[in-house]
Amino acid sequence: MDYSRALDALTQWAQGRDDVRALVLTGSAAAESAHSLSDRDIEVFTTDIDALLRDESWWSGLGDVLVVERLQDGDGNPTRLIYYAGGKIDFTLLPANRLAGRDYARPFRALLDKDGLAATASLSTPSPQPPSGAEFEESVNWAWAAALMQAKAIVRDEPWSAKLRDQDLKAELLRMIEWDHLARHGAGLATRYLGTRMRQWMDTDIQHALEQCWGGLDGDASARALLATTDLYRALAKRTATALDLPQFDHERVETEMHTILSLRST
Numbered sequence: 001m002d003y004s005r006a007l008d009a010l011t012q013w014a015q016g017r018d019d020v021r022a023l024v025l026t027g028s029a030a031a032e033s034a035h036s037l038s039d040r041d042i043e044v045f046t047t048d049i050d051a052l053l054r055d056e057s058w059w060s061g062l063g064d065v066l067v068v069e070r071l072q073d074g075d076g077n078p079t080r081l082i083y084y085a086g087g088k089i090d091f092t093l094l095p096a097n098r099l100a101g102r103d104y105a106r107p108f109r110a111l112l113d114k115d116g117l118a119a120t121a122s123l124s125t126p127s128p129q130p131p132s133g134a135e136f137e138e139s140v141n142w143a144w145a146a147a148l149m150q151a152k153a154i155v156r157d158e159p160w161s162a163k164l165r166d167q168d169l170k171a172e173l174l175r176m177i178e179w180d181h182l183a184r185h186g187a188g189l190a191t192r193y194l195g196t197r198m199r200q201w202m203d204t205d206i207q208h209a210l211e212q213c214w215g216g217l218d219g220d221a222s223a224r225a226l227l228a229t230t231d232l233y234r235a236l237a238k239r240t241a242t243a244l245d246l247p248q249f250d251h252e253r254v255e256t257e258m259h260t261i262l263s264l265r266s267t
Helices: 003-015 049-054 133-155 159-185 204-210 219-244 251-266
Strands: 020-026 040-046 065-072 078-084 087-095 108-113
Touching (some): 003 020, 003 087, 133 159, 159 219, 219 251
Antiparallel strands (some): 020 108
């Protein structure tokens, strides 16, 4: 997909629509630091959101459409995630007046601004905050709950269930990795989203430890990966709690229970 041509075509379309007041490109593409496989994130500011939801020709003609996700963002605004051959564009539809004084957490650039409101928008990247005691407690409980359920699924030879529990555990592992890096390196280290660009920000010793944290469907491989994952999680959680003066969790007690469950595989 030729993004330049697609954005030019989108801008030309918007110029001919009185209801579309602005187009704003956000994210790494706006900062001209996008990877060749990065999506393009575009906010469409309009006085008639319903009209753009009914008529999908404005995005369907930008390329060879493969897959469409019709969703909402965290604030309830309609989104259209369009997977084209060779690229992907994520559209968010917003009321036209929402651009005035808008506060962006990511780089942004106006592709079209009929009312001059983009000049009132600003970039304000929030500094990452360490976890509260409640957030930390939630993570360790969720992580170990997932580990115990995964151990049971492994013993029962239910690999699909085990992988779903492993996904929950890995989500908490990533959260703990991010907190650990924040505690040791400070708020200036950007840990990205969902592990994006981990090769750039994640410490190499943790990356090496992660290599042992995934296995196949075989019970032995799954058990080894589970133990490697919980070993890493426990070490990081202890270090993070110490660094941030948070209450320590009794990891060993739960770990003993997990080993007891896994030992049933040989009986």
